[in-house]
Every structure is written in C-alpha cells, then in structure tokens.
Amino acid sequence: MDLFLQLAATGLVVGSLYVLCAIGWGLIYGTTLHFHVAHGAVFTLAAYYAYAGQKFLHLPLAIAVIGAILAAAISGMLIDLFIYQPLERRGAIRTTLFIASLGLLTLIENVLAIIFTPDPLRMDVGWLADSVQLGPIFLTRLHLVSVGTAIIGFLALMAFLKYSLWGQAIRAVSSSPEMARTVGIDLRRVHLLTYAVGSAISAPAGILLAMDVGAEPYRGTTFVLLASVAVIMGGIGSIPGAALGALFLALLENLGVWKIPSEWQSTISFGIFLIFIVVRPRGFFGRKIQSAEI
Amino acid sequence: MRIALSSLLTLTLLAGMTTAAVPAAAQGNPIKIGAILPLTGSGASYGVWMKGGAEMAAEELNAAGGIAGHKLEIIYEDHAADASKAVTAMRRLVEVEKVPFSLTSYSSISLAIQPIAAQHKVVIMNGGGQSDSLAGKDYLYNNIPVVSNEVGVIAEWLAKDKKLVNVVMIVANDEAGRNSASTFREKFGAVGGKVVAEERVALDATDFRAQLAKLKARGGDLLYISSYGRNVAIIADQARELGIAVPMAGTSWVLVPETFKSKGAEGMLVTKLPFDPNSAFAKKFKEKYNTNAGFFAVQYYSATMIFAKAAQEAMKKHSGALTGEGVKDAIESIRSFDTISGKLVFQANHGAVMDIEAGTLKSGKVEVEKTIKAAP
Numbered sequence: 001m002d003l004f005l006q007l008a009a010t011g012l013v014v015g016s017l018y019v020l021c022a023i024g025w026g027l028i029y030g031t032t033l034h035f036h037v038a039h040g041a042v043f044t045l046a047a048y049y050a051y052a053g054q055k056f057l058h059l060p061l062a063i064a065v066i067g068a069i070l071a072a073a074i075s076g077m078l079i080d081l082f083i084y085q086p087l088e089r090r091g092a093i094r095t096t097l098f099i100a101s102l103g104l105l106t107l108i109e110n111v112l113a114i115i116f117t118p119d120p121l122r123m124d125v126g127w128l129a130d131s132v133q134l135g136p137i138f139l140t141r142l143h144l145v146s147v148g149t150a151i152i153g154f155l156a157l158m159a160f161l162k163y164s165l166w167g168q169a170i171r172a173v174s175s176s177p178e179m180a181r182t183v184g185i186d187l188r189r190v191h192l193l194t195y196a197v198g199s200a201i202s203a204p205a206g207i208l209l210a211m212d213v214g215a216e217p218y219r220g221t222t223f224v225l226l227a228s229v230a231v232i233m234g235g236i237g238s239i240p241g242a243a244l245g246a247l248f249l250a251l252l253e254n255l256g257v258w259k260i261p262s263e264w265q266s267t268i269s270f271g272i273f274l275i276f277i278v279v280r281p282r283g284f285f286g287r288k289i290q291s292a293e294i
Numbered sequence: 295m296r297i298a299l300s301s302l303l304t305l306t307l308l309a310g311m312t313t314a315a316v317p318a319a320a321q322g323n324p325i326k327i328g329a330i331l332p333l334t335g336s337g338a339s340y341g342v343w344m345k346g347g348a349e350m351a352a353e354e355l356n357a358a359g360g361i362a363g364h365k366l367e368i369i370y371e372d373h374a375a376d377a378s379k380a381v382t383a384m385r386r387l388v389e390v391e392k393v394p395f396s397l398t399s400y401s402s403i404s405l406a407i408q409p410i411a412a413q414h415k416v417v418i419m420n421g422g423g424q425s426d427s428l429a430g431k432d433y434l435y436n437n438i439p440v441v442s443n444e445v446g447v448i449a450e451w452l453a454k455d456k457k458l459v460n461v462v463m464i465v466a467n468d469e470a471g472r473n474s475a476s477t478f479r480e481k482f483g484a485v486g487g488k489v490v491a492e493e494r495v496a497l498d499a500t501d502f503r504a505q506l507a508k509l510k511a512r513g514g515d516l517l518y519i520s521s522y523g524r525n526v527a528i529i530a531d532q533a534r535e536l537g538i539a540v541p542m543a544g545t546s547w548v549l550v551p552e553t554f555k556s557k558g559a560e561g562m563l564v565t566k567l568p569f570d571p572n573s574a575f576a577k578k579f580k581e582k583y584n585t586n587a588g589f590f591a592v593q594y595y596s597a598t599m600i601f602a603k604a605a606q607e608a609m610k611k612h613s614g615a616l617t618g619e620g621v622k623d624a625i626e627s628i629r630s631f632d633t634i635s636g637k638l639v640f641q642a643n644h645g646a647v648m649d650i651e652a653g654t655l656k657s658g659k660v661e662v663e664k665t666i667k668a669a670p
Contacts, residue, residue, distance in 0.1 A: 003511035006536070010503045118334050118374070119524075120500050131535040138537040213500035213528070257504040261494070265504075 015250030016150030024202030026242035040220030076199025120214025235283030328396030351598035401425030421593030530558035
C-alpha cells in the first residue's frame with residue numbers, strides 16, 4: 001500500500017508537469033488548429049532561459065524564473081509571427097505547417113545541444129531540494145511546488161478564458177473561427193495572444209524540470225508527444241480534458257511500474273492511447289477528431 | 295575537362311597508394327591514433343579523465359622526441375555511450391585516418407567496434423569497460439581487469455565483512471550494467487547473499503523515483519547500484535529523498551566527480567582499483583585541467599604509453615613501418631609493461647589484473663578498509 005501511495009504521489013508530481021505542458025499545447029491546438037510540435041522547443045527553451053538567467057546573468061531564482069516565462073511567451077509569439085503566419089498567408093495546408101513545426105523543433109533542439117551540450121544542466125534550488133515526508137510518502141519541496149504550480153496554472157487559465165475579454169476572444173475563435181471573424185475579431189491577433197498564453201502556461205513545466213533533474217535539449221519532444229496524446233484523449237478544445245488526460249497518462253506510467261517492469265512505461269501509455277483513439281475518439285470531453293484536424 | 299578529371303583521379307589514386315604502402319612511416323610524419331571516448335552524455339566525466347590522461351601522455355611523449363622521431367597525434371571521437379556513433383567513428387578512424395591503433399572505452403562500445411578492428415587489423419585498447427565478454431577478443435586489449443574479479447571482491451566483502459545479505463539492485467540497461475549485475479548475482483549467491491529484487495533503468499534517464507520506490511517496498515538491507523556515470527549520484531540522491539535508509543554499494547565505475555559531490559552517496563560502500571590522488575601524475579593533472587584526476591585518467595595515460603612502447607618495438611622490427619598487426623605482435627611479445635601505477639601484465643585473455651581496494655565513501659574521499667591483492 002505504501003508503494004502504491006508513493007507511486008501515485010510521484011505520478012502526481014510528474015503529472016503536474018504534463019498538465020502544464022498539455023493545457024498550453026491544447027489551448028494552442030484547440031484555437032489555431034496548428035499541430036504545434038515546436039511547443040516542445042518552447043518548453044525546452046524556457047528551461048534553458050531559466051538556467052542561463054541563474055548561471056550566466058546571476059539573477060535570483062525567482063527573477064530568473066519569471067524572466068524565463070516571459071521569454072518563452074515571446075518565443076511562442078515569434079514562432080507564430082515569423083513561421084506560421086507567413087505560411088498561412090501563402091495558403092499553406094496544415095501538413096505544411098506541421099512539417100515546418102517539426103523542422104523548427106529539431107533545429108532548436110540541436111542548436112541547444114551545440115551550445116549547452118546534451119548533458120542535463122541542473123539549476124540550484126537551495127532548500128527547495130530538501131525532502132519532506134507526508135506519512136509514508138517522500139517528496140521534495142520542489143515537488144510540492146510543481147503540484148501547486150499546476151493547480152494555480154490550470155485555475156488561472158480557466159479564469160482567464162472565462163472572465164477576461166481576451167480570453168473570451170480566444171474561446172470564440174476556438175469554437176468557430178468564421179463566426180469570430182464576422183463579429184470583427186482579428187484572427188491573427190488572437191492567434192498571437194494564444195501563442196503567448198499557451199507558451200507561458202507550459203514554460204513553468206520546463207523550468208521545474210530543469211530545477212529537479214536538469215535542462216536537457218531533447219526532452220521537449222517527449223513532452224509535446226505526451227501533451228498531444230493527453231489533448232486527444234481529453235478531447236480537443238477542452239482544457240479540463242487536456243489536464244485530465246495528462247494526469248491520467250502520468251499516473252498510468254507510474255502506477256504501471258507497480259506490477260509491470262519499468263522499461264515498459266511508454267509502451268503502456270501509447271498502448272492505452274491507441275485503444276482510446278479507436279474506441280473513443282471524442283476523448284473524455286470535447287469534439288471528435290476530424291481527419292482534417294491532424 | 296575530361297583530362298582534368300582523369301588526372302585528378304590518378305592523383306587521388308596515387309595519394310591513396312602511397313599512404314597504403316608506408317603508413318605513417320616517412321620521417322617526420324606524425325603517427326595518428328584514435329580515441330573513442332564518452333565526451334558527452336551521462337559518462338562525460340569519464341571522458342574528461344580519459345581524454346586528459348591520453349593528452350598528457352601524448353604531450354610528454356612529444357616533448358621527449360616522440361615515438362622513434364615521429365610526433366604522436368590523437369584523434370578524439372565522441373561515442374556518447376551510443377554504439378552506432380562509435381561504429382561510425384571507428385570506420386572514420388580506420389578508413390579515412392588509417393590509424394593502426396585506437397583507445398576505446400565502455401563495454402558495449404568496445405564490443406561493437408571490435409569486429410571492425412579485427413577485420414582491418416587495428417589494435418584497440420580499452421582502459422574503462424569491464425564486461426566479462428570483453429575477454430579473449432581478437433585485436434582488443436584491456437588494460438583493466440574484467441568485472442568478475444572486482445564484483446567477486448565486493449560481493450564477498452559485503453556478505454562476509456559487512457554482513458549485508460539481502461540486496462535490492464538498480465541496473466543500467468546496457469551491456470556493462472546487465473553483465474555486472476548478473477555476475478554480482480552469481481558471486482553474491484556463492485557467498486550466501488541473496489538478490490531480492492532488481493529494477494532496470496535507461497542509462498540516459500534522469501528520474502529513477504518510480505523504480506526506487508518499488509525497490510524500497512521490497513525491503514533488503516542494501517541497495518546495489520550496477521550503473522555508472524552521472525546516474526549514480528542522481529540515483530543516490532533520489533534514493534535518500536525517497537527515504538531509503540539502507541547502505542548503498544557499487545564497484546569502481548560509480549566513482550565519478552558527481553558521486554563524490556553527492557550528499558546521498560555519503561557512506562557508500564565501494565571497491566576501487568588502485569589510484570593515488572597524491573601522486574605526481576594527479577598533481578600535474580589537477581594543475582593542467584583544474585579538476586581532480588581519477589583512476590580513468592591514469593588508465594588512458596598508461597594505455598597511450600603502452601601503445602608508444604609497442605609502436606617503438608614494432609617499428610624497430612619492421613624497419614620503420616607501423617601497422618596494427620605490428621603493434622599487436624609487439625604487445626604480445628612484450629606482455630609486461632611498466633606503468634605509473636605499477637607493473638601491468640596482459641593475460642592470455644587480453645585483460646589485466648590489478649589489486650582491488652574496498653572502502654567507504656566519506657566526504658568526497660574513499661577510506662580504504664581492505665586491499666585484495668591481485669592473484670599472480
């Protein structure tokens with residue numbers, strides 16, 4: 001039983017990073033229908049921004065983190081502004097955008113590997129690394145921060161979408177771009193805003209990973225893959241669905257270790273995903289995936 | 295145009311023929327050798343030591359007039375623990391650089407490139423990998439004992455001296471990790487110990503918590519780490535963080551700078567191969583690279599020196615020509631080499647034997663408790 005609780009807790013911690021990555025990616029995909037795999041690069045960039053801020057600019061941890069989140073948001077916007085928008089203006093189809101995104105992901109990852117080496121670079125987090133015991137469960141303070149960040153990030157995003165004018169514009173575009181355009185919403189500006197918000201919400205996941213086990217150039221690919229699986233499982237266009245999907249994947253991965261040898265972790269996740277997409281393509285909530293959307 | 299092309303072709307052919315006929319022998323030409331090392335990835339700390347050791351040897355040799363008047367030049371290749379990268383590097387060294395000799399590292403890497411070495415008659419010398427399967431391979435020499443010697447020592451020490459008999463094991467899922475683990479299981483069983491559980495992990499992983507939690511639940515009075523590189527420190531830290539309070543243990547390859555710095559690794563029970571941190575070599579290394587030398591720095595220094603000695607002998611015998619075959623014959627006929635860590639004798643299985651020390655890791659140092667002399 002203790003093992004179950006420990007694995008569930010570890011799953012929850014990993015899950016909180018998946019959640020942040022998935023709701024950011026899901027927001028972007030649900031609104032723009034760009035299969036933005038370069039989101040993985042933004043996630044990784046955030047980790048290196050924070051690392052560089054702390055190690056090279058000698059900023060205090062909090063300032064480095066906030067700076068990295070802002071820089072990640074700007075990076076997301078720049079990708080839309082200089083890659084996707086010009087392509088869309090020239091009438092590129094979604095597959096072209098996807099290939100461009102994949103190219104960008106590979107490019108950024110490799111440039112990061114050249115600059116920073118492929119080795120994980122861990123940030124100094126001081127007392128956050130100390131471990132805490134909650135009954136039979138052992139975690140570090142940083143893990144509690146991860147869970148807290150995911151909860152706050154999720155609630156903040158929901159509130160933003162529901163109550164702010166900009167959030168409502170994003171929701172309008174997400175549910176029907178044509179209708180949004182007819183009522184006078186500038187699609188391009190909403191897309192830019194979506195990239196900023198989606199990138200900023202996922203950035204903490206990359207930074208928290210850099211604090212816990214280190215920033216690595218190729219980690220973003222795994223995360224964006226898991227995020228897309230989570231979003232499709234949760235239902236496209238649904239933020240709670242994406243969060244639930246991400247949490248489900250993380251718990252499955254970690255609890256799976258309980259009875260199954262750990263080298264099968266990703267086999268389990270993607271096996272379940274395949275079953276899901278065949279049996280319930282609508283996901284937990286949200287709309288059914290149309291072939292045109294992928 | 296056609297003439298230009300054909301003359302270019304002829305030139306290329308001629309150039310190819312001359313290098314093939316007198317490999318690296320013309321007076322003044324440098325002797326090129328390879329070094330396929332973990333310069334990046336989870337074992338990058340070994341790479342710093344290995345490259346540094348080889349570099350120091352080359353500089354000392356060149357300052358003293360080189361090998362029979364030829365400068366020694368080492369071409370470094372990064373394998374990042376990836377066998378396919380190593381194979382490409384080895385092919386480049388053999389086909390483009392036409393080296394007669396290369397340093398190699400890691401068990402899986404050395405095993406992957408050995409067929410190329412044997413086919414092209416290029417000697418490879420491994421000073422780091424310890425898998426038992428490295429023994430008795432054509433053209434592959436190991437100036438380090440294979441793991442069964444050292445694992446045998448640690449298994450007996452843990453069971454008899456430390457009275458730790460129920461072990462849980464975390465194992466790197468590669469040739470070296472698995473081989474060391476299965477040898478440990480066998481040797482530990484022979485002295486009355488028992489492996490209660492084993493979890494395999496990827497060498498490039500950075501989060502071992504799920505596996506460690508599972509091992510913790512299985513109990514045991516010792517956590518045996520059959521992994522290497524920076525992972526060891528991460529495993530040790532994450533194990534302590536999860537409340538695993540039992541001692542940890544591992545053989546010499548757990549001793550990398552990250553482990554010495556890790557809080558979790560304090561008190562780890564280890565075996566090590568002889569290395570004196572106060573030696574003149576260690577001081578010089580520290581001065582030159584501004585980092586503490588380790589056992590593997592000496593290993594690659596020695597391997598380079600062994601090559602130099604063998605090459606000299608081979609060139610003397612073959613009137614200045616240097617080939618891999620010549621180097622191999624020279625190693626076989628010299629057999630016993632004087633190195634900075636004592637006399638090294640190659641065994642019939644192409645491996646070496648050394649004394650093994652057992653002790654505890656305390657504030658960045660190993661306090662040696664017992665020395666097990668190499669069987670003659």
